[in-house]
Amino acid sequence: xxxxxxxxxxxxxxxxxxxxxxxxxxxxxxxxxxxxxxxxxxxxxxxxxxxxxxxxxxxxxxxxxxxxxxxxxxxxxxxxxxxxxxxxxxxxxxxxxxxxxxxxxxxxxxxxxxxxxxxxxxxxxxxxxxxxxxxxxxxxxxxxxxxxxxxxxxxxxxxxxxxxxxxxxxxxxxxxxxxxxxxxxxxxxxxxxxxxxx
Amino acid sequence: xxxxxxxxxxxxxxxxxxxxxxxxxxxxxxxxxxxxxxxxxxxxxxxxxxxxxxxxxxxxxxxxxxxxxxxxxxxxxxxxxxxxxxxxxxxxxxxxxxxxxxxxxxxxxxxxxxxxxxxxxxxxxxxxxxxxxxxxxxxxxxxxxxxxxxxxxxxxxxxxxxxxxxxxxxxxxxxxxxxxxxxxxxxxxxxxxxxxxxxxxxxxxxxxxxxxxxxxxxxxxxxxxxxxxxxxxxxxxxxxxxxxxxxxxxxxxxxxxxxxxxxxxxxxxxxxxxxxxxxxxxxxxxxxxxxxxxxxxxxxxxxxxxxxxxxxxxxxxxxxxxxxxxxxxxxxxxxxxxxxxxxxxxxxxxxxxxxxxxxxxxxxxxxxxxxxxxxxxxxxxxxxxxxxxxxxxxxxxxxxxxxxxxxxxxxxxxxxxxxxxxxxxxxxxxxxxxxxxxxxxxxxxxxxxxxxxxxxxxxxxxxxxxxxxxxxxxx
Ligand code: SF4
Numbered sequence: 001x002x003x004x005x006x007x008x009x010x011x012x013x014x015x016x017x018x019x020x021x022x023x024x025x026x027x028x029x030x031x032x033x034x035x036x037x038x039x040x041x042x043x044x045x046x047x048x049x050x051x052x053x054x055x056x057x058x059x060x061x062x063x064x065x066x067x068x069x070x071x072x073x074x075x076x077x078x079x080x081x082x083x084x085x086x087x088x089x090x091x092x093x094x095x096x097x098x099x100x101x102x103x104x105x106x107x108x109x110x111x112x113x114x115x116x117x118x119x120x121x122x123x124x125x126x127x128x129x130x131x132x133x134x135x136x137x138x139x140x141x142x143x144x145x146x147x148x149x150x151x152x153x154x155x156x157x158x159x160x161x162x163x164x165x166x167x168x169x170x171x172x173x174x175x176x177x178x179x180x181x182x183x184x185x186x187x188x189x190x191x192x193x194x195x196x197x198x
Numbered sequence: 199x200x201x202x203x204x205x206x207x208x209x210x211x212x213x214x215x216x217x218x219x220x221x222x223x224x225x226x227x228x229x230x231x232x233x234x235x236x237x238x239x240x241x242x243x244x245x246x247x248x249x250x251x252x253x254x255x256x257x258x259x260x261x262x263x264x265x266x267x268x269x270x271x272x273x274x275x276x277x278x279x280x281x282x283x284x285x286x287x288x289x290x291x292x293x294x295x296x297x298x299x300x301x302x303x304x305x306x307x308x309x310x311x312x313x314x315x316x317x318x319x320x321x322x323x324x325x326x327x328x329x330x331x332x333x334x335x336x337x338x339x340x341x342x343x344x345x346x347x348x349x350x351x352x353x354x355x356x357x358x359x360x361x362x363x364x365x366x367x368x369x370x371x372x373x374x375x376x377x378x379x380x381x382x383x384x385x386x387x388x389x390x391x392x393x394x395x396x397x398x399x400x401x402x403x404x405x406x407x408x409x410x411x412x413x414x415x416x417x418x419x420x421x422x423x424x425x426x427x428x429x430x431x432x433x434x435x436x437x438x439x440x441x442x443x444x445x446x447x448x449x450x451x452x453x454x455x456x457x458x459x460x461x462x463x464x465x466x467x468x469x470x471x472x473x474x475x476x477x478x479x480x481x482x483x484x485x486x487x488x489x490x491x492x493x494x495x496x497x498x499x500x501x502x503x504x505x506x507x508x509x510x511x512x513x514x515x516x517x518x519x520x521x522x523x524x525x526x527x528x529x530x531x532x533x534x535x536x537x538x539x540x541x542x543x544x545x546x547x548x549x550x551x552x553x554x555x556x557x558x559x560x561x562x563x564x565x566x567x568x569x570x571x572x573x574x575x576x577x578x579x580x581x582x583x584x585x586x587x588x589x590x591x592x593x594x595x596x597x598x599x600x601x602x603x604x605x606x607x608x609x610x611x612x613x614x615x616x617x618x619x620x621x622x623x624x625x626x627x628x629x630x631x632x633x634x635x636x637x638x639x640x641x642x643x644x645x646x647x648x649x650x651x652x653x654x655x656x657x658x659x660x661x662x663x664x665x666x667x668x669x670x671x672x673x
Pocket of ligand 1: 263264308329331547549607611612629
C-alpha cells in the first residue's frame with residue numbers, strides 16, 4: 001500500500017485561540033451518531049460556531065477572509081478528552097490538512113498522524129506571531145516543513161516547529177498508516193502471543 | 199533480558215512488544231480488545247474496504263453503552279440513528295464472530311464496567327478500546343488505553359498497533375482519608391494538583407497506603423480519570439484484592455489454571471526498587487470533598503472553598519481560561535461553591551456507576567428526599583450492577599428519595615442518548631468530564647463530584663457538603 005510521502009504541508013492559516021480545546025468541542029457527541037465519517041466536516045466546532053437557532057456566532061472558521069484556510073493554529077493541550085477519531089476526521093473533512101499548537105493530547109495526536117495530518121508543536125510566542133501575521137494577511141501562505149522541523153511563511157520568515165520523530169518519520173516515509181507493516185508482522189505477533197501467555 | 203528492577207509498565211510493555219517498526223514505533227500486541235457502538239462501525243467499514251478479516255475474534259469483546267436509552271430499552275429505539283448504530287454492531291459482531299454482551303444478554307453495560315465484571319480485564323495484559331476511559335482497567339494491573347478508530351481497525355486486523363513507550367509517574371497517596379472523602383475526591387485532587395495536561399507522555403502508577411486499602415471499585419474510579427489528568431493510562435499493581443475480585447468470574451482462569459495465572463500476574467507487579475521517571479507524594483489528610491467549578495476537570499476546589507478570581511491568576515493564559523470558565527458556568531469570581539443551585543443530579547458512568555457507589559449513596563440518602571425542582575437520576579453502569587442493587591433493594595431507597603432508577607448505560611455522562619441537560623441547567627454529576635456542552639445542552643453546566651456529594655446536592659438543591667447534609671461525623 002503506497003501512501004503519499006508527506007514532507008510538507010502548505011496552505012493558508014486560521015487561528016482558533018484557547019487552551020484545552022477538547023474533542024467534545026471539536027465535534028459534539030450528538031454528531032457521532034453515524035456509522036461512517038462522511039459528512040462530519042459540517043459539524044466541526046458546531047456548538048462554538050452556531051447559536052441554538054442555527055445562526056452563526058462569528059467563529060474564526062466562519063470569517064470569509066479565512067474561508068480558504070487549511071492549517072489551524074491553536075493553544076495548549078489541543079484535542080484533549082475523548083479518543084474519538086471523529087475529531088480529526090471532522091477537521092480533515094472540513095478541509096484542515098495540519099494543525100499547529102503549543103501542545104497536543106496524545107490520542108488526538110496519534111489519530112491525526114495516522115490520517116496523514118501533521119500536528120506541529122510551536123511555542124506560544126511563535127504561534128502568536130504567526131497568528132498576527134495571518135490576521136494582517138489572511139492570504140499568507142504557510143508551509144509546515146516536516147522534514148526540517150520548521151514553519152515558513154511570508155517572504156523568508158520562519159518559526160521552529162517540532163514533530164516527534166516517530167510521527168515525522170512516518171509522514172516523510174509515507175508510512176503514516178501503519179496497517180501494511182502491522183500485517184507484515186503477523187508471524188512475530190503469533191510468536192509474541194505464545195510467549196506472553198495468551 | 200536485563201536484570202534491573204522494572205515497573206509493571208515496562209514489564210507489560212516488554213512482554214507485548216512484537217518488534218520495532220520502520221519509524222521507530224513499537225508494534226505492540228494487544229491482549230484484549232473491547233469495542234462499543236460509537237467508535238467501531240467505521241473500523242469495520244475500513245476492514246471491509248481493505249478486504250481484511252478480524253484476525254483473533256476471540257480476543258475482542260463488544261457491548262453497547264453510549265447510545266442506549268436508559269428509561270425504555272424496547273427496540274426499535276425512538277431515535278432511528280441510535281437504532282441504526284446498534285444494528286450495525288449486531289451485524290458486525292455476528293459477521294466477524296465477536297462475543298457481544300447485547301441488551302438481551304443480561305450483561306450489557308458501560309464497556310469499562312463490563313470488562314472487569316466478566317473477568318476479561320486481567321493483570322499483566324494490554325487492553326485497548328476506542329474509548330479514552332479504557333484507563334479504568336488499569337486498576338487490575340493492566341496497561342489499558344484508549345485508541346482511535348483507525349487503531350481499532352489495526353487491532354481488529356492484526357491484534358497489534360503502532361505505539362510509543364510512555365514515561366511512568368508514580369503517585370503515592372499515603373495516610374488516612376478524612377470522613378466523607380472518597381476515591382473520586384482523591385483523583386479530582388490529583389488532577390487539580392498536576393493539571394489536565396500534567397500527564398501527557400506519562401502512564402500513572404497509583405500506590406501508597408490509601409490506594410492499597412482501596413477496593414477494586416475504588417481503584418477503578420481513580421484509574422478511570424487518569425485521562426482527565428492527561429495520562430493515557432493509569433494503573434495499580436495487582437495484589438490479593440485484585441485476585442480475590444477476579445476469582446470465579448466467567449472469563450477468569452478456572453480450576454487448575456488459576457494458581458499458575460496468579461503467580462504470573464504477581465510477577466508483573468513493579469519491583470520495589472524500580473526507578474520512576476517522576477514521583478509525586480500526596481497526603482491523604484490534605485484531601486477534602488472536592489468539586490469542579492469550571493469547564494476543565496482540573497478546575498476544582500474543596501467544598502469549603504470559593505471559585506477563583508481571574509485577577510489572582512498567575513499568567514495571562516490562566517486568567518483567560520478562568521474568565522472563560524466563569525462566564526460559561528455563569529458564576530461570579532470568588533463565590534463559595536457551596537450554595538450554587540443545582541437543577542439535575544446524576545449518579546452513574548464508568549467512573550462511579552458500580553455497586554459500591556450506589557450502596558454508599560443509598561446509605562446516606564435513606565430518610566432524605568430530593569429537593570423540589572431537582573431532577574435526580576441513578577443509572578447503574580451495567581445490567582449486572584442493576585441486578586446487584588435491586589437484589590439489595592437499593593433501587594427502592596433511591597426511588598423513595600425521589601431519584602429515578604434507570605437501566606444500564608452511559609446516560610447523562612455524554613450527549614448521545616435521550617438523557618440530556620436542557621438550556622443552562624446545572625448538573626451535580628458523578629461522571630468524569632465537565633467540558634462545555636458535554637451533557638447535551640450547549641449551555642449546560644456540569645459540576646463533578648463523588649456519588650455521595652451528588653446525593654447531598656440533590657437533597658439540598660444546591661452544591662453542599664455531604665458531611666453536613668448527612669451529619670457524617672456523627673456516624
Ligand atoms: S460512562 Fe461516560 S466516560 Fe464512560 S464510556 Fe460512557 S460516555 Fe464514556
